[in-house]
Each structure stands twice: as C-alpha cells, then as structure tokens.
Amino acid sequence: MSRTRIRSTPVDAACAAAVDLAREAAEVIARPGEVGEHLGFDNEGDRVVTHYFECLDRAYQGWRWAITVARASRARNVTVSETVLLPGAGALLAPRWVPWNERLRPGDLGVGDLLPVEADDDRLVPGYTATDDDTDRQAVFEPGLGRARVLSPVGRDLAAHRWRAGEPGPDAPIAHAAPAQCSTCGFYWPLAGALGHAFGVCTNEYAPDDGRVVAVDHGCGAHSEATTVPSMVAEPAPPILDDMGYDLMDQS
Template sequence: MARPGEVGRHLGFDGEGDRLVTHHFECLDRAYTGWRWAITVTRASRAKAVTVSETVLLPGSGALLAPQWVPWNERLRPGDLGVGDLLPTEADDDRLTPGYTATGDDADEQMIFEYGLGRARVLSPFGRDLAVRRWHSGEAGPHTPLAHAAPAQCSTCGFFWPLAGTLRLGFGVCANEYAPDDGRVVAADHGCGAHSEATTMPSMVVEPAPPILDDMGYDELETGSVDETGSEPLGHS
C-alpha cells in the first residue's frame, strides 16, 4: 500500500487477541505527517504461517485531520436558505407540537382556532422560548447602539403592532416605513429614531452672538487733510 521510502521505523505493537497482533510503523509521506502505518497480522489455529490481515494508515499524535463532520441541518445559519431551497423539519422537532395540544397561557384560544384547520403542528413552548431569546438578543433587541440612542422604546410607539397571544407583551411588528426595522419583529424595549412621538426636532438655525461694544476705550487713527493743491496733509486729528 505504501510507496518505497514511505515506511519508517517500527513504533511498537498491540495485542488485539489470540494470534492477532497489530504492528505500527512511522509514515514518512510528507502529506501524512503524524500518521502511522498499522499492519495487523494473524495466524490461523494450528497453522505455522503468519499472514497479513489488514493494512491501514491511522492518525497519530499531531496528525492533521479533517474537521469533525457536522450534519447539514446543523450547519445552516439564518440567511442561508435561498430561493427554491427546502428545509424539512424532523417529525420529532422540539420546536413544534401538534395543533390540538395546549401550548401555554393562550391554550384555549389555540384549541378552538387550530383544531381541524389544517395546521398539523404549531409552535411549542420550547420553540417559542428559543424565538424569544433569539429576537431579544438580536439586532431588533434592546442591546444595540440604535436602541440605546432612541428617544423612547418601541412599546410606546404608535407604529408598534403587538403580536398576538403570550408574546404580545414582549414583541411586536414595526409598521413605520421609514424605520430600519419596518416589517420585522422587534422587542418592546427596542427603539429607534423613527419613534412616533419623536416630534421635537433640534433647531438648525444658529443665533448670531450679540456684538461686543466697548464704550470706554478708543483707538487713535491717523487721518490727513488735503489742501487745495492736493499735495500735503495739513495735520492730524
């Protein structure tokens, strides 16, 4: 399996079982630094000849390895889903629960509204809590420079449309077309400069400073008078 010059010194052996031993050899291939050749040899019962059972290249200490494989559904990030992409959910997704299951404070309302209307699953309390933490800590939460500089919170803004159910006290949708979060879910304690009550605009007119008048002092100025010939000044005043 190895090309000439790729097998180095013997590194030891491990007893795998009766008449089964694995020998380890240093790998000299520069592409596999830190790896080792593992040659497993065995002898059949009552046989005298030893045969090679398996030969494999194994990583050793300091070997360069590929990153641990992560399933595709765990590699996805918000915004990765493109046009035409489908993201199926697992049958046992913890974020969802059957539509006829009570999910919280508004359970009675959900039981009446959801039962038999086509939605097989609805948001579970676990899925709701995940969304609450995600929204509250994101760009539409209270911990952003935009929210810190806002004149007031979204909960007092006329463009704030509260969500229904148990989330109405904490979240709503921004309906101000000039706001950066128009059409997005925002936390009630978020805020921006497009607040409906931010009607007092700072004046852009700069008032001139009053003139400084000194009635006590004076400056001597040299002036001259010209005689009829226009040649010499006659004196100073």
C-alpha cells in the first residue's frame, strides 16, 4: 500500500519580503500610530503570504493586524489581497453569545414588551380542539380549558418549586418571624385546582404579599389572628373608695 505524500508549498520569496507593502496596507485601515512591529508571517499557499503586525490600540490588546499579500503566476509585483484585525493569544474578546431566551430573567419584561413562547414549550400542553359548536366551547371554557394551551404538569411543578423556594415560600425571613402560617389566616384564599393544596392568594391590603401567591406555610405579621386591636373608646375608670381612713366632723 503506497503512502499519500503531501507536498508542502514553498514560501514565495517576493511575498515574504513584502513587509513594507503589508504595513502600508495596515496603516490605511488603522488609525495613526496603531500599527506596531512586524510579528512574522504565515505561508497560506502558492504565492500567498499573511503578514502580522502588532496592534497598538488599547481597546484591542492582544490583537494583530493580518495583511494577506499574493503574487500572480509569472508576475513580479506583489499585491494586497486582504486586510483584517484578528485576535491573538490572550486577546480581549467579547463574552460568548447567549441566546435571548437564556439571558432573560424574571422582571426583565417591561411595558409594551412581548415575550414569545415556543410552540414546544414543556410548560404548556394543548387545551382543546377547535370546534364550531358554541355549546362545546362553553362546556370546555367553564372549567378553564377554553384556551389553545394550558399549564402542563411540568409547568405546574416548576411554578410550585419556584414559589416555595422564593419569597412566597416558608423559608423567607418574614415567614420565620410570623406569628402563624397563612393557612390559618382569614385573608388567605386558596387557589383552584391541584395547586390549591399548597398555595393561595393573600387578600390583606396591609400585608407585603397582598395580591400575590403565597405558600400555605408562609406567613407575615399581618395575620388575621396575630393580635387583638384595643378599643379606641376610653372606658371611665371605676371610683376609688378609701375605707381605711375616717374624717372627724363637728356636730355642735
């Protein structure tokens, strides 16, 4: 079995010597004083060489000006083929690009913003099949299924874990200092469905979680049975009778 020989391309002497030509090309695209010393060259192929120059721009530390020169077959003159700024070893690079749906965090959505949901989102499942029968539409809408997609078990579990691990959960500092749990509070309104066994909504306007979902074992100082508010009407004090002393009276 014969071995395949890979023929190495010899370095073109004219292209390798065209350092001044490459420097002039780099100075055309760079600002004054940003092209540094010659760092060497790479042989790219037949009569093609890339020269490298140090970049002195402080914003591009570790980058190099790469100027590719070439010479046509049987031609004497060397011409510039390409000019570009490339990162070298230890160059300052931009962070790795992250898709928008991985960069998004709770609270990023503002007024007028739209957050598209992917068609195969695991948190959602199809709700019901479209029908022209108004009776069927009403029947499926009443239990909350009159939507194209509804919450899936995966989405429900993710929400439950997120709520319990966050501020509405039992481990929040305000819950540890509470006199009792939300499950015994008169302002606690349980959610419907499977989540109702573990979560509800606070309806106390003076509570920090008013209008928000809270866990049954969450709590705060605004518990309905926390304290008894004293009456604002002052009751008169009973009369004080001194039956230990006596007064002498002149009856003459």
